[in-house]
Amino acid sequence: MRRKSNLSRIWLALACALFCAPIAGKEASEPSAAELIEGLLSGRAPVGGPFELTDQTGHRRTDADFRGKLVVLYFGYTHCPDVCPTELQSISLALDQLGAAAEAVQPLFITVDPERDTSPRLAEFVSSFYPRLIGLTGSLADVRKTAIAYRTFFVKNGATTPGGDYSVDHTGFIYLVGKDGRYLGFLPPGVTPDAIAGAIHAWLGSE
Numbered sequence: 001m002r003r004k005s006n007l008s009r010i011w012l013a014l015a016c017a018l019f020c021a022p023i024a025g026k027e028a029s030e031p032s033a034a035e036l037i038e039g040l041l042s043g044r045a046p047v048g049g050p051f052e053l054t055d056q057t058g059h060r061r062t063d064a065d066f067r068g069k070l071v072v073l074y075f076g077y078t079h080c081p082d083v084c085p086t087e088l089q090s091i092s093l094a095l096d097q098l099g100a101a102a103e104a105v106q107p108l109f110i111t112v113d114p115e116r117d118t119s120p121r122l123a124e125f126v127s128s129f130y131p132r133l134i135g136l137t138g139s140l141a142d143v144r145k146t147a148i149a150y151r152t153f154f155v156k157n158g159a160t161t162p163g164g165d166y167s168v169d170h171t172g173f174i175y176l177v178g179k180d181g182r183y184l185g186f187l188p189p190g191v192t193p194d195a196i197a198g199a200i201h202a203w204l205g206s207e
């Protein structure tokens with residue numbers, strides 16, 4: 001029941017993103033949600049690329065730091081009420097299932113809410129899911145650039161007074177990046193831990 005409700009939320013958010021994007025007042029140079037998603041789903045757009053962000057211990061990290069590992073990448077935010085925690089738990093369960101093979105895998109969580117998700121906040125959050133999960137944050141510009149490269153859409157929703165509450169609508173695809181930094185593919189929102197483990201296992205075997 002819970003899974004079904006989460007799935008509905010994800011697709012609702014996605015549909016909302018598609019419709020809301022044109023009126024979200026974004027800069028003209030930024031692709032719309034529809035453009036980002038279409039490029040990802042069709043496989044026609046390049047996905048991934050270099051990034052430089054700050055991890056939960058305050059160290060600068062680039063994509064090159066993770067060469068030699070199969071990267072499982074998810075964009076989200078720590079205040080997300082249920083979708084992000086569910087997806088991160090699925091990734092964690094998948095890695096547990098893989099046992100020793102998971103040592104070849106580096107899970108990454110990139111925040112789409114850098115305003116609130118500071119390194120200390122991320123440190124607390126990622127350690128509650130998986131000991132080796134790395135959380136990444138940065139300037140809004142750097143986060144936006146990385147998200148766009150991965151065809152992830154996000155928009156702050158219900159922005160209020162300073163200190164006020166808001167949510168961040170975002171697409172929730174899980175990305176797999178090869179040991180050489182090459183984008184391998186994505187898994188859709190709501191995918192099961194078994195399916196994540198299966199995909200990782202298949203790529204580990206083929207690399």
Ligand code: NI
Binds near residue numbers: 076077081083084170
């Ligand atoms: Ni979320």
